Amino acid sequence: MAQASAPATQSFVPVKEVRNGIIILKDGSYRGLLMCSSVNFALKSADEQRAITLGFQNFLNTLDFSIQIVVNSRKMDLRPYLALLQEKATVQRTELMKIQLREYVEFVKTFADQTNIMTKSFYIVVPFTPAVSTASVTGFFKRGSSTETSAAEQTSFEEHRLQLEQRLTLVATSLAGTGVRAAPLGTEEAIELLYRSFNPGELENPIRIEA
Numbered sequence: 001m002a003q004a005s006a007p008a009t010q011s012f013v014p015v016k017e018v019r020n021g022i023i024i025l026k027d028g029s030y031r032g033l034l035m036c037s038s039v040n041f042a043l044k045s046a047d048e049q050r051a052i053t054l055g056f057q058n059f060l061n062t063l064d065f066s067i068q069i070v071v072n073s074r075k076m077d078l079r080p081y082l083a084l085l086q087e088k089a090t091v092q093r094t095e096l097m098k099i100q101l102r103e104y105v106e107f108v109k110t111f112a113d114q115t116n117i118m119t120k121s122f123y124i125v126v127p128f129t130p131a132v133s134t135a136s137v138t139g140f141f142k143r144g145s146s147t148e149t150s151a152a153e154q155t156s157f158e159e160h161r162l163q164l165e166q167r168l169t170l171v172a173t174s175l176a177g178t179g180v181r182a183a184p185l186g187t188e189e190a191i192e193l194l195y196r197s198f199n200p201g202e203l204e205n206p207i208r209i210e211a
Contacts, residue, residue, distance in 0.1 A: 021186045
């Protein structure tokens with residue numbers, strides 16, 4: 001009896017494509033990504049903490065759709081910093097400075113090997129699920145030419161993208177009241193975040209995006 005072939009890994013990834021910074025899922029829904037700045041809440045005064053808490057409460061009350069808050073932790077890559085220090089050490093005029101820089105480089109290497117130095121990035125995922133239009137249902141039973149279908153799909157995407165961008169703008173504007181700055185991710189940034197998320201074991205490898 002022949003063994004059934006294992007499904008490809010890609011079949012478990014819900015993403016269909018990333019276009020104009022918008023993630024399109026296989027179920028036809030859309031996702032927009034906002035990268036957010038952080039606020040050191042613990043260092044704020046009591047009045048500032050209350051203002052931030054009230055601002056976040058108001059932010060949640062303005063939303064009539066769900067969002068997802070994602071905290072992405074990544075091991076910090078110190079190689080560029082260490083390479084810069086080693087380069088500086090070679091151009092120092094005094095032998096003492098060269099020795100001190102080399103010792104500092106060794107200290108940073110040892111510290112990094114013994115301690116996980118992490119960086120955290122904060123994102124908000126904003127969803128949008130298009131309603132099934134009469135045109136799309138009709139098109140299912142009666143297909144036009146490939147050119148007509150492609151043009152209709154592009155028009156539909158632009159309409160949905162505008163609606164999603166309105167949600168992204170609302171989220172970013174409302175977050176400003178808490179002192180958090182938010183900016184939408186572009187296509188390459190979204191692809192990089194997805195790649196890092198689905199390939200956690202390759203955090204130190206460069207990402208190559210084929211044209």
